[in-house]
Amino acid sequence: MLPPKSNFSEWYHEIIQHAQIMDIRYPVKGLYVWFPFGFKLRKLVYGKLREIMDREHDEVYFPALIPETELGKEGQHIKGFEDEVYWITHGGMDELDVKLALRPTSETAMYPMFRLWIRSHADLPLKVYQVVNVFRYETKHTRPLIRLREITSFKEAHTAHRNYEEAEENVKKAISSYKEFYDSLAIPYFVIKRPEWDKFPGADYTIAFDTIMPDGRTLQIGTVHHLADNFAKTFDIKYETPEGDHAYIHQTCYGISERCIASLISIHGDDVGLILPFDFAPHQIVVIPILYKGKEELVMNVANRVYDRLKSMGFRVVMDDSDDRPGAKYYRWELFGVPLRIEIGPREAESNEAVISFRDEKVKRKISIEELTEDSIKTWAEEMHERLRRKALDSLAEKTKLFESISEIKEWIGKGVALTYLCSSTECGEELESLAGAGVLGEVLELPEGVEAEKDGSCVICGRPGKLNAIAKSY
C-alpha cells in the first residue's frame, strides 16, 4: 500500500520502488537502478523524444570523459559546474597527467570537435543530439529521477548557426519541440525565461519549462539555451561566409532529463499507483478473467480470444490469469498504471461481452466484444489523454495565483506558483526572493491553458514597469 498522495514526498519515494520504476537501494547515495518495468517506460518516453528530435537532428555520441583543460576553458561555464564535477585522478594505480571530468553536460566535449566539423556556411546549421549519462556531485538531498548523481538519461541537443538571429529561430523551434513532447505526456508547463543570475553558465539566456508538482513545488523539466557566440569565441569555432569572410558561429543547446518521467509519475498518479497515458504505458491493456469453478474454460476461451485479438492489433496487452482474487489483480495493475482494464466473468463470456474501465475513472462499462476495435480503443485512449490533460491543467491552475503584494506572495509560497510583476533589475529580483523566501523563476513567456494574466504590470518591489514573473519553491 502506498501512503496517500497528499503526503507527496513519501508517496513519491514509495511509488518509485513499488511500481518498479527504480530500485532505490543501490549502495551509493543518489544512484538508482532502473527496474525492467521502469526501463520499459523510459524506452517509450524517450522513444517519443527521439522521434521528435530525429526530424531535424542527427543522433551522435561523444565521450563521457572531458579533460580538465577543455572543461576549464569557458570561464562562466566552469564556475557554474566546478562544485559538482566528479574528477578522475587515477587510472589503475597510476595518477593521470591530466585530470578527467565525468561530463556534467557536454558543451566542452563537443565544441572542440565542432571546431573541426564546421568549415563553411554550407555546414550550417549543424544540429545533433545524444542521450547519455551525465554526472553531478549533488550535495543536496537526492531523489530518484529528480536530483541524481548519475543522470542516466540526459537528452542534450547542440546546434550551430550562422548568426544570433538564426540561433534564436532555433530556440523557438526547440521550445515548440518540447511543447509537443510534454503535450504528448499530458504534462502542463510554464515557459519561463530565467533571470540573469539563474541562466545556464555560459549562455546568453535560458528558457525553461517548469511544471508544478503535487506538493506545490515547481520542477524544471527542460531548458533551452541561446549561447550566442560565447563558446564559439572560447573554442575558436568560425566558418567561412558566402562572402568569404570568417565569422563565429552562434549556438544553442537544450536538454531534457529523466525528470520528464518524474513529472509523468507525480502529476498523473493517484493514491493507488501510476496513471499512464495510453501511448506510454508498458502495459496498455490488461485482460482479467474472473474465474468461477466450473466456468473456467468458458471464461478463459473468451479471455484468450480477446487477448489474441488485441495483441494482433499491436497493443501491449497482458493477461492476468493467475489464481489471485480479482481485487488483488485490480490492485496490481492499478499500481502499474495500466490504462485499460477488461474484465471477463462467466456472465460476460456467455453473452460475448466484457466489462471495461479506465485507470483514471471509477466507471465500469459493459460492451460487446465486437466493440473492441482498433479504432474504438484509439478513440478511448485519446479521450483518456484529454481527461488527464484537463485534470493536470486544473490542478496546475489551482496552484497558480497572481498577486500584487509581497505579504500575499509570502503566504502563498509553498502552495504553488505566485505570479507577480517585476522590473528587469537584479536588485528587485533579489529583494523579492529574500522577502518571499522563494526563487524567482523568471519572466513568464507562456502560461498554461486556463491560467490568465496580463504580461505587463508594475514591479511589486519598485513600482516601475515590469513583466509577469513566476516565484516558487523548486525542486
Place this chain on the structure above:
Amino acid sequence: MLPPKSNFSEWYHEIIQHAQIMDIRYPVKGLYVWFPFGFKLRKLVYGKLREIMDREHDEVYFPALIPETELGKEGQHIKGFEDEVYWITHGGMDELDVKLALRPTSETAMYPMFRLWIRSHADLPLKVYQVVNVFRYETKHTRPLIRLREITSFKEAHTAHRNYEEAEENVKKAISSYKEFYDSLAIPYFVIKRPEWDKFPGADYTIAFDTIMPDGRTLQIGTVHHLADNFAKTFDIKYETPEGDHAYIHQTCYGISERCIASLISIHGDDVGLILPFDFAPHQIVVIPILYKGKEELVMNVANRVYDRLKSMGFRVVMDDSDDRPGAKYYRWELFGVPLRIEIGPREAESNEAVISFRDEKVKRKISIEELTEDSIKTWAEEMHERLRRKALDSLAEKTKLFESISEIKEWIGKGVALTYLCSSTECGEELESLAGAGVLGEVLELPEGVEAEKDGSCVICGRPGKLNAIAKSY
C-alpha cells in the same frame, strides 16, 4: 582515397574516419566520437542484438559508479581489473570518503542488488541485460571500436539460476544467441573455450567468439562466462528452494562490445570503403540519376518515381541528384557501403529501365523498373548476404591451418590461426605460447564452416592426449 586494405592497420585507421564511423580526433587518447553515420550503423547493429536479447531478457540500467568496497569484494575479479579501473576520488572540491570506480563491467554493481531481488526459486531464472558505457584504463595501443578507454556500447547480460547445470544450459543458449547475431552480420567465428589462465576474473570458465581480422590477428568479439556460485558466495545471494532449503544461485554473464562493428567493417570492407549487409546499411539503396543536358527532366522524373516507390516499400533509400559527375557519386556511396546502386540515365529513362549493381560485385545489370519489387530486392539482399558470408568464410579458412610441429606453427603465426593439439596442462600451454610467440586462445568447441579438423590428437608439446586448440596473435 583509402590506403589498400592489404595495409590493414592504416586502412582501418582511415576508413573509421573517412566513412564517418567515428571521429578519432577527440583530445583524449582512446576516446572517440560517434559520427551521425556511425551512430546509425550502431543503432541498426544493436537493434538486432536487442531484438535477440529481448526474447528472454529484460533490459535494465545499473549505475556507472561502483564503490570501492563492492568492486573489491571478489578477490579474483578485482585482481583482474585493478590495473585498468578509473578511480573517482573527488566530487567538486571535496575528497570522497569512499572512492568510486567507473564500471569496467557490472558484476559488482548488479550482484548486491540481485541479493535483494532474489528470494525464492520462483524468482529464477533471472535474466537481464543492459547496453552501457564501460571504462578501462588501457595502457596498450588504443584503436577505435577495438581497444578503447570508454567502451561506449557494451551489451552485458547477467543471469541467475538454481544450480550449475541450469546455468550451463543458459551458457549454451547464450552461445546460440551470439551465433545468430554474428550469422546475421555474415561474420564467421570460432567458438573457443579459453584456457584456465585466460578466463574472466571470477568465472568458472569462459567461452569466447573469435574471428580473424584481415591482417591475420584474431579479434575476440564476444564472451560467455559460467560464474558458478563464485559471486553468489561473495555477495551472499541465496534463494529458497521448493523444499525450503537455502541455496546459492549459479550465474552466467555474457557480453558483446562495439568490436562487433569493428569486425563488420574490417571483414567485409574493401579498398574503396565499407561493404555492409543490406539489413544493417544506414543507406540500403542509392538512386543515381545520370544527368545529360536537355534530358534532366526525363531522367529525374523516372529517378523520383523509383525513389518514391522504394521509399514506400520501407527501404532506407537515398537519392544523389547532386551536380557531381557519376564517378564521384559512385565513389561516395561505395565508401559508405551502400549495398544496392540504381543508375538511371536518359536511355534507361526512355525505356523505363535501370542499371543495378551490388556493392560487393563488379557486375552491372539492366532491369525493367517493374522488376524493382519488395520481393526481388529482398531476394537480392539475401543473395548478397550469402556472397558476403561465403567470402568471409573462405578468407577465414585461408587464414586457418592445422599443424603438428612447433616450427611450422611459429612460421604461421602472424598469418592467421594455427590449430594444433594441446593437453590440458598449464605447463604445456605456457610452453607453446613462449615457443610460438603467440597466445593460446583455447580449446576449439566449434570450427567455422569449411574448416575441418579432428577434435582429439596428441599434445604438440608432450605427446599426451590433447584437444584441438587455436593459437594466434590477437588484438
